[in-house]
Amino acid sequence: MSTTLIKGGTVITATETMDADVLIDGEKVVALAARGSQKWKGDKEIDAKDKYVLPGGIDVHTHMELPFGGTFASDNFETGTRAAAFGGTTTIIDFAVQAKGGSAMEGYEAWRAKADGNVAIDYGLHMITGDINEQTLKEMDALMGEGVTSFKLFMAYPGVFYSTDGEILRAMQKAAEIGATICMHAENGIAIDVYVEQALKRGETDPIHHALVRKSLLEGEAAHRAIVLAELTGARLYIVHMSAKEALEEVKAARDRGLPIFAETCPQYLYFGLEEMGNGFEGAKYVCSPPMRDRAAGHQEALWKGLATNDLQVVSTDHCPFCFDEHPELGIQKKLGLGDFSKIPNGMPGVEPRFEVTYQGAVNQRGFSVNRFVEIVATTPAKLFGLFPKKGTIAPGTDADIVIFDPKKKHTISVKNQHMRVDYSAYEGLEVTGKVETVLSRGRVIVDGSDYLGKPGDGVFLKRGVSGYGG
Numbered sequence: 001m002s003t004t005l006i007k008g009g010t011v012i013t014a015t016e017t018m019d020a021d022v023l024i025d026g027e028k029v030v031a032l033a034a035r036g037s038q039k040w041k042g043d044k045e046i047d048a049k050d051k052y053v054l055p056g057g058i059d060v061h062t063h064m065e066l067p068f069g070g071t072f073a074s075d076n077f078e079t080g081t082r083a084a085a086f087g088g089t090t091t092i093i094d095f096a097v098q099a100k101g102g103s104a105m106e107g108y109e110a111w112r113a114k115a116d117g118n119v120a121i122d123y124g125l126h127m128i129t130g131d132i133n134e135q136t137l138k139e140m141d142a143l144m145g146e147g148v149t150s151f152k153l154f155m156a157y158p159g160v161f162y163s164t165d166g167e168i169l170r171a172m173q174k175a176a177e178i179g180a181t182i183c184m185h186a187e188n189g190i191a192i193d194v195y196v197e198q199a200l201k202r203g204e205t206d207p208i209h210h211a212l213v214r215k216s217l218l219e220g221e222a223a224h225r226a227i228v229l230a231e232l233t234g235a236r237l238y239i240v241h242m243s244a245k246e247a248l249e250e251v252k253a254a255r256d257r258g259l260p261i262f263a264e265t266c267p268q269y270l271y272f273g274l275e276e277m278g279n280g281f282e283g284a285k286y287v288c289s290p291p292m293r294d295r296a297a298g299h300q301e302a303l304w305k306g307l308a309t310n311d312l313q314v315v316s317t318d319h320c321p322f323c324f325d326e327h328p329e330l331g332i333q334k335k336l337g338l339g340d341f342s343k344i345p346n347g348m349p350g351v352e353p354r355f356e357v358t359y360q361g362a363v364n365q366r367g368f369s370v371n372r373f374v375e376i377v378a379t380t381p382a383k384l385f386g387l388f389p390k391k392g393t394i395a396p397g398t399d400a401d402i403v404i405f406d407p408k409k410k411h412t413i414s415v416k417n418q419h420m421r422v423d424y425s426a427y428e429g430l431e432v433t434g435k436v437e438t439v440l441s442r443g444r445v446i447v448d449g450s451d452y453l454g455k456p457g458d459g460v461f462l463k464r465g466v467s468g469y470g471g
């Protein structure tokens, strides 16, 4: 096994800021010591002078190759995880899908087959349980044994992924019994579909109407209902991709009552509003669910405040890209919805810019500590989803998943320099200060500046434990 020494940098974890050298042996961090205090030599040495040495990012919400709206998310596990690595993310948790009428175990195996041998970084899986029945409830036990310890349910998308309240209740009872976490897409899809139909009848077909029909109160209502069902059953609940202040208020109140309720938001909700969706069909680039919200109504500032106060605990991406223009292999994607916003595939690219745009917004613009940044993009995701302390921090014994980050380097986010397999960047032209320079995955340098040094299959499947929080 070879050793690597990262020397001269500032190591920042969720709890410590240390001028320290980091010694790696094989795949693991084996020691840290005050900068220059030890005469360590590494087979490979990386100079991190004036740089931050950070735990690799953990994005707990991605959808590689997700079948959706008559097409597939444009990144596969190879392209999407390579892009993640360039962006400073060294672990993803993707969502395997149980189709209606299908077996959850088969869905899990299908996702393993897509990912194994192709991933650039380590990955875990949640399970979208799209069909809650006796068989599925039994399969939840088997999936726990495989390290799939979280299950996503949808209160949106009737006829596709949607679960009734009764189905949610059953799944939560089971989750509480076995220690699993329920991830919830909290939007009242039944009510939303009525607004969709009415808008289309009025001839309101542009992408902006996707945002206007998916009302923030309906996100708040669904969050409330999910929390009530979780409280009744004792389940641990994690509300995904929160965008509405009404939903955040529900989470705050539940946490204040001591319930094990958690929530994430995503960079798109922290950066964009209705303006981005209103530019004719260009707005399709920002169509995802839940949608962008009205900045003037205070949603965005509420989310930032939630991250500052820990009412929100995680920034993930809901990475689910679709090409704007026709793609030679994938065909027509966003433009399936020309003339009918309800046919625009829902989702945005985000796995690559997450680390840098979150740093920009949180640390540079709002004065969050770098420790808090690390906590929301790596440490808490690892703790909540059964990966800590193997992942999510830098300490003796942890996997050497490390980002060397230049906090002074300015650069501009653009489709021209991104690696995701999609033809636009939602952040086109955004200037940020702070750049991911070098990325190590289990001790190996896989990204060095603009060079990719890894290969498909470098990453492995992570059998996760139960959540380290609540319940």
Ligand code: DUC
Residues within 6 Å of the ligand: 063, 068, 185, 287, 288, 289, 290, 318, 320, 346, 347, 348
């Ligand atoms: N939301 C999206 O925007 N895309 C995929 C699934 C989801 O819940």
Ligand code: ZN
Residues within 6 Å of the ligand: 185, 240, 241, 289
């Ligand atoms: Zn969702």
Ligand code: ZN
Residues within 6 Å of the ligand: 061, 063, 318
């Ligand atoms: Zn999602």
